[in-house]
Amino acid sequence: MKKIVSKTIKIKADFMPPGVSFIEKEIKKQGFSPIRWAIVEVEDNILTLSISGFEI
Numbered sequence: 001m002k003k004i005v006s007k008t009i010k011i012k013a014d015f016m017p018p019g020v021s022f023i024e025k026e027i028k029k030q031g032f033s034p035i036r037w038a039i040v041e042v043e044d045n046i047l048t049l050s051i052s053g054f055e056i
Contacts, residue, residue, distance in 0.1 A: 005053065011026040037052070037053075
């Protein structure tokens with residue numbers, strides 16, 4: 001059984017506000033299958049996300 005991992009990551013958004021599909025695609029690029037996520041900080045076009053999910 002896979003473990004659920006919680007982590008904070010940063011992604012760059014080329015446009016604001018970013019859509020859900022864009023954010024989930026970027027999370028998957030960083031090696032996670034997201035269960036839940038939340039934007040916790042926005043600085044210019046850099047989003048800080050708190051995520052929980054499976055490592056892929």
